[in-house]
Amino acid sequence: xxxxxxxxxxxxxxxxxASMLLAATLLAGCGSGGSGDxxxxxxxxxxxDSWAMSKSVLADFKxxxxxxxKAQPQGDAGQLTNKLVLTKxxxxxxxxxxxxxxxxxxxxDEGVLSSYAxxxxxxxxxxxxxxxxxxxxxTPVDYGDVCVNVDDTWFAAKKLPAPRTLDDLTKPAYKGLFxxxxxxxxxxxxxxxxxxxAAKGDGWKDYWTKLMANDTLVTAGWSxxxxxxxxxxxxxxxxxxxxxxxxxxxxxxxEGKTQPTTHALLGTxxxxxxxxxxxxxxxxxxxxxxxxxxxxxQEFQAALPDNMYVYPVDSAVKLPAAWARYAPVxxxxxxxxxxxxxxxxxxxxxxxxxLTSR
Numbered sequence: 536x537x538x539x540x541x542x543x544x545x546x547x548x549x550x551x552x553a554s555m556l557l558a559a560t561l562l563a564g565c566g567s568g569g570s571g572d573x574x575x576x577x578x579x580x581x582x583x584d585s586w587a588m589s590k591s592v593l594a595d596f597k598x599x600x601x602x603x604x605k606a607q608p609q610g611d612a613g614q615l616t617n618k619l620v621l622t623k624x625x626x627x628x629x630x631x632x633x634x635x636x637x638x639x640x641x642x643x644d645e646g647v648l649s650s651y652a653x654x655x656x657x658x659x660x661x662x663x664x665x666x667x668x669x670x671x672x673x674t675p676v677d678y679g680d681v682c683v684n685v686d687d688t689w690f691a692a693k694k695l696p697a698p699r700t701l702d703d704l705t706k707p708a709y710k711g712l713f714x715x716x717x718x719x720x721x722x723x724x725x726x727x728x729x730x731x732x733a734a735k736g737d738g739w740k741d742y743w744t745k746l747m748a749n750d751t752l753v754t755a756g757w758s759x760x761x762x763x764x765x766x767x768x769x770x771x772x773x774x775x776x777x778x779x780x781x782x783x784x785x786x787x788x789x790e791g792k793t794q795p796t797t798h799a800l801l802g803t804x805x806x807x808x809x810x811x812x813x814x815x816x817x818x819x820x821x822x823x824x825x826x827x828x829x830x831x832x833q834e835f836q837a838a839l840p841d842n843m844y845v846y847p848v849d850s851a852v853k854l855p856a857a858w859a860r861y862a863p864v865x866x867x868x869x870x871x872x873x874x875x876x877x878x879x880x881x882x883x884x885x886x887x888x889x890l891t892s893r
Contacts, residue, residue: 574818574819575602575819575821576601576602577602577605577819578602578605578629578819578822578826579605579627579629579819580604580605580606580607580628580629580630580632580823580826581607581609581615581618581627581628581631581632581814582609582615582631582633583609583611583612583614583615583632583633584608584609584610585633585843586606586608586633586843587842588838588842588843589838589841589842592834592835592838596826596829596835600822602819602822602825602826604826607627611722612633612634612809613637613638613722615633615638616634616638616641619631619642619645619647619814620641620642620645620647623645623646623814623815623816624816626647626814626816626817628817629813629817629819629820629823630811630813630814630817630820630826630827631648631812631814632676632809632810632811632830633811634809634810635722635807635810636806636807636808636810636873637722637725637726637729637873637876639665639669639673639810639873640665640669640874640876640877641877642673642812643665643669643672644877646815647814647815648672648812648813649672649815650671650672651671651672651674651812651813651824652671653831655828656674656675656831657831657836657848657850659848659849659850660831660848660849663678663808663848665810666872666873666874667874669873672812673811673812674811674812674827674830675808675809675810676809676811676831677808677843677847677848678807678809678845678848678864679782679807679844679845679846680780680781680782680804680805680806680864681723681726681727681730681778681780681804681805681806681807682778682779682780682781682799682800682801682803682805682865683698683701683713683727683799683800683803684765684776684777684779684784684798684799685697685698685775685776685777685797686765686766686775686776687795687796688767688796689766689775698776699800699802700800700802700803701742701802701803704746704749704776705742705745705746705748705749707749709749709776710750711749711750711752711774712775712776713749713751713752713774713776713777714751714752714753714754714760714764714772714774714778715753715754715760716753716754716755716756716757716759716778717754717755717756717891718883718884719884719888720755720756721757722757722807723779723780724756725884726805726807727778727805728884729805729869729871729876730803730804730805731743732871732883733805733869733870733871740886740890743887744890747890747891752764753891757778760777760778761777761779765777767787779799780799780844781799781865782844782846782858782862783797783799784861784862785855785857785858785860785861785862794861795861798861801863801865801866802865804864804868804869805869805870806865806869809845811826811830813827833849833851833852836848836849837852840854840858841855846864
């Protein structure tokens with residue numbers, strides 16, 4: 536029996552435009568003020584729905600500081616950012632964790648964050664800092680690579696070479712074999728779109744035209760793509776190529792075996808970085824600053840892979856054995872400047888939706 540993972544960073548990240556609009560309307564109408572009522576021993580942290588840190592780790596933070604952390608899930612990374620913007624005059628928490636580099640510039644530009652230049656940032660985390668004004672408003676905590684994954688067992692049985700590049704996905708040999716979550720409805724789907732934009736530049740629309748002509752399947756979210764349609768996802772799917780994460784292969788190691796049945800194409804990846812910050816108007820800003828420092832410490836960083844299926848920004852932290860062997864990060868992930876994402880996100884998504892709905 537194969538153990539199928541549900542990575543914490545994608546578990547609850549599918550959303551519909553209607554649900555986001557409804558949440559925005561409700562928040563705009565009523566506001567919120569749940570930032571701990573000024574209790575210095577209580578810290579309310581707005582997170583994405585995939586927050587899953589170990590209780591023992593949080594207990595150690597309380598032991599060191601006397602502060603109890605109360606996570607307040609607010610949807611996926613996009614919903615989280617939107618809610619913080621809509622409630623910035625009456626912040627719903629003291630701090631935030633889980634804004635990623637696809638939405639970071641919006642949070643910075645909208646002025647929802649206070650400045651905090653932590654002295655606890657590991658040297659290896661400097662590479663994940665936001666450029667410009669965002670550098671002292673959002674602190675990098677973890678990252679993950681969204682990559683195309685392939686089912687090695689399926690390709691071996693069919694005696695067909697597995698694809699290796701983004702261009703391979705448009706070739707006739709792989710017609711009808713690729714499934715990806717939608718860019719407008721999931722975080723990894725948006726990350727894959729950004730990878731193609733970084734790779735193809737102005738030619739990204741032509742690339743997606745070829746993808747769709749090659750019978751690419753677009754689903755609402757990661758769970759549908761990976762757990763239902765992917766052949767190695769446990770749902771008896773019929774598509775052996777899927778958009779997932781470089782951390783996914785270790786979770787396809789069959790029971791009693793030592794090697795995964797899938798691998799990630801490391802030349803197709805877009806790197807997602809997750810950040811933490813102090814909310815402007817926080818009732819416990821010092822507590823959030825202490826928590827940010829704690830999140831950069833060895834204990835919290837070491838707990839990230841097993842609890843939230845992401846890589847620590849501290850490269851000195853030892854990864855779980857299976858990760859170290861079967862979940863390498865991309866040596867050259869695709870990247871798009873956060874300011875460019877903020878400027879063009881709406882147009883890119885509209886154009887992508889037009890291309891994939893024809």
